[in-house]
Amino acid sequence: MSLPPPRPVLGVAASLSGQPWAWRGGIVPGDGLDGRGADDLLQHLFRTRGADPADFARLKSPTLRDWLPDPSIFADMDVAAERLALALRRDEAIVIYGDYDVDGATSAAVLIRYLRSVGGKVGHYIPDRLLEGYGPSAGALVALKQAGADLVVTVDCGTQGFEALSAAKLAGLDVIVVDHHKAGTALPDAIALVNPNRLDEAAKAAAHGHLAAVGMAFLLAVALNRLLRTQGWFASREAPNLLDLLDLVALGTVADVAALQGLNRAFVTQGLKVMARRGNIGIAALSDAARLSRAPIARDLGFALGPRVNAGGRVGQADLGVRLLTTHDAGEAAGIAAELDRLNQERRGIEQDVTDAAMRFAGDAAAGCAVVAGDGWHPGVIGIVASRLKERLGRPAIVIAIQEDGTAKGSGRSITGVDLGAAVLAAKDEGLLIAGGGHAMAAGLTVAADKIAALAEFLDQRLAAAVTQATAHRHLAIDAAVAPRGLNAGLVDVLETAGPYGQGWPAPRVAAGPFQVVDARIVGENHLRLQLAGPDGGRIKAMAWRHGDSELGAALQGAGHGAGRRPIHVAGRVKRDEWTGGDAVELELDDAAWADGR
Structure with missing residues (x-):
């Protein structure tokens, strides 16, 4: 009974x-x-x-010692580490190709700072959100090869970059993908694809599917550091302290709204301690610009620092975040932080205008997924607006900015228990999207304007039951x-x-x-x-x-x-x-x- x-x-x-x-x-x-x-x-x-009682002790004070897995459990991790070690030995030119959001910027910064600390020749490339869109493009990768790049590592993108990576291979450019977005049965043609959300991933590795890309980038640095040590790389140079990178890992993890469970809790707990020491002058300058005068807490990463890093990719220059997080020049850091603070203020005004317009359409949105679209909406703020709609409506929301050329960029946010990333991939498979991908709680897409209505109907039908179940007992x-x-x-x-x-x-x-x-x-x-x-x-x-x-x-x-x-x-x-x-x-x-x- x-x-x-x-x-x-x-x-x-x-x-x-x-x-x-x-x-x-x-x-x-x-x-x-x-x-x-x-x-x-x-x-x-x-x-x-939902914690296991056996984990209570290590949950109270999460440490890497208790939570960090062996990086080798992930498919292609050792292949990626070996290719990077080879690039270091050959003094090859390495380029980190990152997404334009906080997870992309911090992922790029983790690998750039680590590779430079071990003697690597490394630069970065961040695509423009408006001109190039999400993920690696064939044109950009081929241009990097022509400019002298020997190896490109994409971070927080690349899992769906089939055409771009095929073009890179044809041009003779090696590419490693480090990502966390949903993968399909087909995988792009890369030297290595490090992603816990591969469908062919082993169970132990798949259990870390909640990691942000920055967490995977850190694990790659751990794997590479271990390999270099066995190869005698540190016989004549000091090995870097990987823990110094945890402030970046914490920032990317929280700002990307990754689940703070398991390893992510250790990343954020220890990363906040590193951040409080203000060793990364870029993060310190950003904290000053955000007027944070005390030791940071997790909320600060999501509500104060993250939005400012994002502002560069949304309404300003896409690589400002990476430059801030990798510089060792205090004057440059202060200047970039001030510019990001200014751009964030500008972003807030644009965001409010788009939010007001989107809310007017939201009343007619479908029950399974609210899809709203508008001409002239700034693509740089649609993700934030989608989050606002999701909070107000209590269901997944996708906000779409229609471009002059008849295509449209969309960004979506979901509620707990409804996998939006999988639904977007399904819409892509149905031929409704030009491009699209994401994870359970967030997704991005490109769609022809004349297919928006069909997309909305498809997502409503696919997600309605899950939304009903997730919201059935509202309390x-x-x-x-x-x-x-x-x-x-x-x-x-x-x-x-x-x-x-x-x-x-x-x-x-x-x-x-x-x-x-x-x-x-x-x-x-x-x-x-x-x-x-x-x-x-x-x-x-x-x-x-x-x-x-x-x-x-x-x-x-x-x-x-x-x-x-x-x-x-x-x-x-x-x-x-x-x-x-x-x-x-x-x-x-x-x-x-x-x-x-x-």
């Missing part, structure tokens, strides 16, 4: 946004946990994120519930111990109450700032981002006025208040509910 479902958290069966509050994963805190106090909460957080997942005074610095410290948080390892959401709304006002770009007070003396500041004009925001503002002021429960992420410092905390509010039973 099955047990009845647990009662809604704090009795909230329907919040102000119309959803129940339920314990994450259906696991009630205290149910079968070992230990006492803070350890209870930590183990609860691990369990609700707000809660990890802990406390009285108002329980929202304190001690709770924040315990929660941070189970970090870093991100995709696949969500930040804990805490429910608390009851509170009275003491003050509510609109601040900044349509955000709602609240001051909350509890009957036990607990007081806290709360921010409801982008809820200044939402129904939830209106209800919260109304709760603080008049004789009929109503108490509320709140739910969100509690963190230290960076503005006031000390032990003050604030809540990033996700939802609220009436606490008076009416």
Whole structure:
């Protein structure tokens, strides 16, 4: 006989946004946990994120020693390392061909910095997003060969580069592909294809399919370093410290929204420590430009540093990110960081215009996948806009910018449980796309404008069932519930111990109450700032981002006025208040509910 479902958290069966509050994963805190106090909460957080109890100890302090696999388990890894070692011995000209986003820039930077540190002659090539599009092109690879390149390593791209790699082989250019995007049954003609998402990958390697390309680039550096050591390469030179590259790995992993599980948790945990030492002057300059005055946390990589690196590829010069992350000149780093900061401001304005336009079309979008398109939309911001639509609609979204020549560039984002990358590859196989690829949570494509409607219908039919299943039991997942005074610095410290948080390892959401709304006002770009007070003396500041004009925001503002002021429960992420410092905390509010039973 099955047990009845647990009662809604704090009795909230329907919040102000119309959803129940339920314990994450259906696991009630205290149910079968070992230990006492803070350890209870930590183990609860691990369990609700699907961790194996045998991994609890190494999850608490993730290290490479505990999580790093032997790179040789990946298909073609040793072949790639051997070809690079040969290039070093022959003093060949190596070019790292990267994608124009953060994962591409950091992947390129990892290999460039490593290869230069061991005496390699290495440069980079980053295609222009608007003029060349995603991935390696035949023209660019042949031109690199003609300019003297002996070996090209593509990073964060290349798995679908069939035509380009065939042209490179014909021109006599060796190419290694280091990627993580979905592969089909056919593979491009490369010297080596290092990608955990190959269909022919062994189970142990395929288990690392959640790695970003920068993680695979680091593993290639590990494999090459080991090979060079056995070949006596370091007999007369100092071996580099590979751990110094982890700040780049952490940045690319978080910014590419890779699942923070397994090895990725070690990459980010240790990479943040390296970043705090400010050894990479490019990242240090970017942190200064972003006005980060404290040690970085995982959120900073996704919301402060990543968007600035991306801005070069979106609305500026494509290789600015790689140049910043590989320079050893402090003056150059400061100049590039300032330019990226300026471009990011420009990008935000363009993004808002496209978002507003896309939202107007979103109401008519299909249930399985929202596909919206517009003339004149800037292709550099469509990925961000797709993410905004996905958040607002609760289903996968693809935003398409139609070009003057009748082709269109699209970028998509998905929800947990719906594999968008596989659907895009299927659309390509059906002849609906000129090009396309991606992974479960994100994808890119090129489509003829007159096939957009057919593409939308295909994706809707393919994804509708998965979306229905993923959203069937919509609720707000809660990890802990406390009285108002329980929202304190001690709770924040315990929660941070189970970090870093991100995709696949969500930040804990805490429910608390009851509170009275003491003050509510609109601040900044349509955000709602609240001051909350509890009957036990607990007081806290709360921010409801982008809820200044939402129904939830209106209800919260109304709760603080008049004789009929109503108490509320709140739910969100509690963190230290960076503005006031000390032990003050604030809540990033996700939802609220009436606490008076009416």
